[in-house]
Amino acid sequence: MQDTNKRVYISTYGCQMNVNDTERMFSLLEMANYSPVATPEQADLIIINACSIREKPVHKVYSEVGTFRLLKERNPQLRIGVGGCVGQQEKENLLKWSPLIDFVFGTDSIDLLPSLVEKAYEDNAGKIVEAKFQHRSPYHIETMVRKPGVATFVNITKGCDNFCTFCVVPYTRGREKSRPLSHVMEDVKRLIQRGIKEITLLGQNVNSYESECGADFSDLLERLALETPLERIRFTTSHPKDFNQKLANVMFRNQPKVCEYIHLPFQSGSTRILERMNRGYTREEYIEKIAMIRATIPNVVLSTDIIVGFPGETEEEFLETISMVQTIGFETIFAFKYSPRPFTKAAKFTDQIDEVVKDERLARLFKAYDVVAQEMVKRYDGQILDILVEDYDEKRGNLHGRSSQNKNVYFIGDKSLVGQTVQVKITKAFPATFRGELVTHDFVTAGAVTTGLMAQEMEISGLENSL
Ligand code: SF4
Incomplete structure (x- = not known):
């Protein structure tokens, strides 16, 4: 790197795998003397690290790149790169689509990022695409x-x-x-x-x-x-x-x-749809697996991923999905409408479901699950859980940590508890987050805590469908 004082902004869409990749990019670029900044306006280098599992994030990339036009006009030294699954999937198409993009890199090329950036800054560098799988x-x-x-x-x-x-x-x-x-x-x-x-x-x-x-x-x-x-x-x-x-x-x-927490995506409650999805199990086998898990780990907490509106899904098959949600007792579900993705077999299926039907099924699924979730969380009210404290919110004076069951719990306490496992009595259990009171320390203070991290939790936990 020639300039030792450059600043990088990375925009991340997608699952924890992508968040992890972004961390890796920051670390590699820091070693090459780039400092992270909070907004694209402050940056000399902008990277979009995006997921392509669903159509929405791909569209987001296209619209986000467009918003950098003014920045690029103001600062001709600004370099813009697109990585992640979108880079891997779209390769040269991204460059054809937008002259604002200087380089594209794939999921297997992250370690090459410092040298790609260096190349992008060379005179007459031209556009760069590095998206081969490293075998x-x-x-x-x-x-x-x-x-x-x-x-x-x-x-x-x-x-x-x-x-x-x-x-x-x-x-x-x-x-x-x-x-x-x-x-x-x-x-x-x-x-x-x-x-x-x-x-x-x-x-x-x-x-x-x-x-x-x-x-x-x-x-x-x-x-x-x-x-x-x-x-x-x-x-x-x-x-x-x-x-x-x-x-x-x-x-x-x-x-x-x-x-004692397992995320086990079932995707569809219908054996015929599971077969069309190439999932390798039937509805009955999934139910048997859950029975085996519960017999072995009695207090296990389960979450799952679900796709509604997969090509050819009938109303009866969709109802089989609803019945799985109602009977298994998942404490969290991550449900999505099917969207056709490039290269995949299902994208070529001719019996695609109308968007209106998909929207309506997704809404019905969430409604049915809401009843289950409200009932399930009740058992946590008044329970004392061991919480490993992960962070402290200075503004609110809240501690946040998770229980073994992956429940996000917010409570008032001292910053020094970060990194310790403490006992917390649950005072209010919402489906996505809990609030509670510390019971193992002298300075216990009951109080209001945030429950606003639901969206973040959704992003982080819905791995299979987000990958
Ligand atoms: S990542 Fe998950 S959903 Fe995708 S092909 Fe592999 S098992 Fe199937």
Whole structure:
């Protein structure tokens, strides 16, 4: 880098995988003397890191790039790059579409970002596209977070081999690769030295993790539980066809370190639609899997992803989805309308569902779930939960942390408690967030707390459909 005082703004759309990638981009660019800034107006370099799982974020990229026209006119030195799944998917099309974009990079080219930026600043640099899949084997990527805080995400797999017919991930993130177990262990130990107490193991399908030494996901989970001083371990996303008894046993025998929370997308309650989605399980098999999990981990909390309006979905099949939501007892659902994605099989299905019908089904699903959710959260009122405190809001004087069941809890307390596990009595349980009172410290103060992070929680937790 020639200029040592440049400033970078990164705009991020999508799931936790993308948020993690943005952290990695910031870290790499910081090493190349770029400082992060809060607005595009302050930046010399703007990067849009965007997800393409649904149509909406792709449209957002196009409209956001347009808003940078004035900035580029004012500052000819400004460089604009587009990355993430949108970069991987659209490649040269992005450059054809907008002359404002200087470079495009894919999901496997993040580590090349500093050199791409340097090239983009060269005289007569021209436009740059770097979106090849790097066929390195095995997959080895260290966690890069600037300020790790209390809890962080650790990638253990990338890509996916499942080719669900609605999903663009195998095309934008490539085929599945697992990190060697020894690399994950070393990575986690480094994070612990930096103060991390909780990790979430991250992958499109963590259950199909397979280390070169033959260890599977259950082995990795147990090694982390037994051999590190982590306080909590979570993972996402799981695939119902790969979630097995061995994993449930490992989760149970390593409680409370391994959290009693599972995100298990079912996508549709209809076996015919599941088959068309290429999900690899039937409605009955999903229900049996839940029964196995509950029999092994009695207090487990479940969440799921659902798609409504998949091509050919009849009213009766949609009602089967509603009945799954009503009978299984998910504590959180992430539901989306089907949207056709490039390259995918389902995009070519001729029996696409009308948007009005999809909207109406989605609304009915949420309405049905609302009744379930209101009922389910009641059991938390008055309960005392162990909360690992993650952050402190200076303005409100609130602490925020999560329970083992992944419940976001807000309560009044001292900043010094960040990083500690405390007991909190739940005083009000909303479907997405709880408020409570500290019960293990002398300076307990009951009071109002924010419940406004629902949208953020939705973004972070809805992994499978957001990937
Ligand atoms: S929905 Fe999940 S399992 Fe299916 S292809 Fe996409 S990432 Fe893979």
